[in-house]
Amino acid sequence: MPKTKSVYTCRECGASFPKWSGQCPDCQAWNSLEEGVAEAGPVKGPKGRGNWTGVASAQVLSLADVQAEEATARLPSGLSELDRVLGGGWVPGSVVLLGGDPGIGKSTLLLQVQDALAAGHGSLYVTGEESAAQVAMRARRLNLDPARLDCLTETSLETVLATAAERRPAFMVVDSIQTLWTETLQSAPGAVAQVRECAARLVQFAKQTGCAVVLVGHVTKEGALAGPRVLEHMVDAVLYFESDSGSRYRLIRAVKNRFGAANELGVFAMTDKGLKPVGNPSAIFLSGQEEPAAGSCVLVTREGTRPMMVEVQALVSPSTLSNPRRVAVGIDGNRLAMLLAVMNRHAGIAIGDQDVFINVAGGIRVTETASDLAIALALQSSLREKPLSGKLVAFGEVGLSGELRPVYNGEERLREAAGQGFETALVPEANLKGVRARMTVRGCRRLTDALAMARE
Template structure:
């Protein structure tokens, strides 16, 4: 009997190696090689045909291609449509991941119920029974008579059923539970995930069905399986939430049909997930009086300006090396701001513990948060609250200058709609702005901190 050949496939890049090693030679990832059995070719290896024997394909110019807007259809959830770029695109494949129990299945079941009122849909589950899905649908107040469900993990059966029913919207929960007859490895292996995803992408492109795949995540929060899985699909969404919070954030990290880094906000209720149309209101403090060490920042997530609260705490330290803790912003950015404030503004916190937090579980990755963080630090150090109705944004340079940020007018318009009256921004963001705000433009960080101190008194 011939010995079964074994390959080791990298879970990050998909490269195969004949022997196991601690590091993938192709991408350099550690402990990513997993044992896999290649598919049986059924005969001797065929000789590769030369390139001269292949038939050529027709080449067209892009000018001859009619570029038309792809028609979309709504998922029934306004925040999900926003993250997708305006709705579901026929023939697209979207991968959504998140922690267990965060609400992925609930979200997609609600979306299926909304789509099923107009178009044919199918929910494929490999982790739950049909009875469990039906119980969830009744608990959410959905009509189970309109919801079609298939309990199957074999890929060939799923594709045959989908080809016979011709759904316009297909949910696969989850991609790690599927397996194909073409491979001998177990479900969830790198080869199985890659093969099943590739066949589903091919099915979506050929039939025009919009497919949504649910993916497991690792302990670090990244999508499980080969990294090539994220390259094959058209969109990658992440479901996020703070422990104990009823709000859920869905973020787009890849979207071929819309803006990346778009953010949608949902609230988990007894009746399922409900879209939050005004997320700025939930991320701001409900206290009537401003508190020391707090400043409101106008950030931007995708195409949406949003107001969040930046909190800072500066306290005497008993340690030889005071702590610097940043939650929601880059810790290296905080260290840079403290150095700039010490050098150019005369604010010394070398013997103080510094804590900075962005409320609501939001992570701010843009440099426009620099000015708001600096104002919050000064407010905490002086133990005086900032002026009422003040918002701020701006980038701080190493020489202490304030640099303008993009889409400043949209940010100021959003602040005015939320009832704020004063904005402290870089001077470059004041020119030509017609927002109903008291705009105070500053060229340097020291000028902005001095203006905030004058407004306090």
């Protein structure tokens, strides 16, 4: 018997090495090398550098001769918010990777999608973590018809592909990719080599048959998808399921999408009958307080193609520590430190001896710089202990010299604010060009001007 050789594969970049080391030499990730069994190497090509004699050449096409066909025959998911994130529905032949924390509702969502597609298209739910009885219990709890839901309890990739090739489903769910294993590899299920090979075979099956495949992926304690990083590059779309602790609302964010807009956001409410789309997410992210509170400012942000209104809360209080605390939830902490420095230097607001806490209500995370002005207004309101107007919204980027820079899609943001009943908006002056909004819009050149207008 030949001696089995070990190989160490990086779960971040997929590079393989004959020896273990604490840091991956390729991607510099720490403690990411996992031991596996070395597989048979590929067949060597022609000897000699640049010698490609005997290798058939491929046909080269000009892009002008290629007819770009828009994927219009999408499969509706039955959930409007999910269709928004996907760009209009499931594209035949696409592979989507869905990740999220355990118990957040991934299986519930996909079972509802299978029920919606079962009426006009064949579907198959492949589960490697639950039994068929558990899936049936969930379907009955969600008031779905178990008679039209096909389930396969299997972890062998060859058996799954053979069954799918025989039944020819238009939609297939694999829950989860970490439980599948193939006979061509000797490593255990969930290993880097197994996950990568199983995903490649499923992608090939989807492209050849036109079946829309959804891969459910585990997440690490840091919130990233488990397995090799190359897995996200192999699929057509990567969706993340997010939720604030203790909240009944679920967010689905498209990190990557080859058939639609990236960073699109879908909002769902978890009920005893499953996930329900939320058509007006701005209403749930606003506090709904009858009286305005000090340190609160409404921001018009943008997630993908949708303008959304969220409440930015600030708390400034005297500190007893030598180094006052700076806590940011929902925004970048480095961005908060920069805003505090700009307010100190250009607006004369010195809060270096104060504890500063910033929170975006509703558990949403704002990554764009348009939140700078709303954060500054909320900080001033909390410091002066005077609430802003309950009908005021703001957005704008603050520069290091104290100027207000314009943000994109300003008119669309203002239309969303007017539709929610807000009457006044503080925006950068450059965003006033061509604006036709049913509200009072006040433009400001510098941060000091905006802070002065808010004090009026």
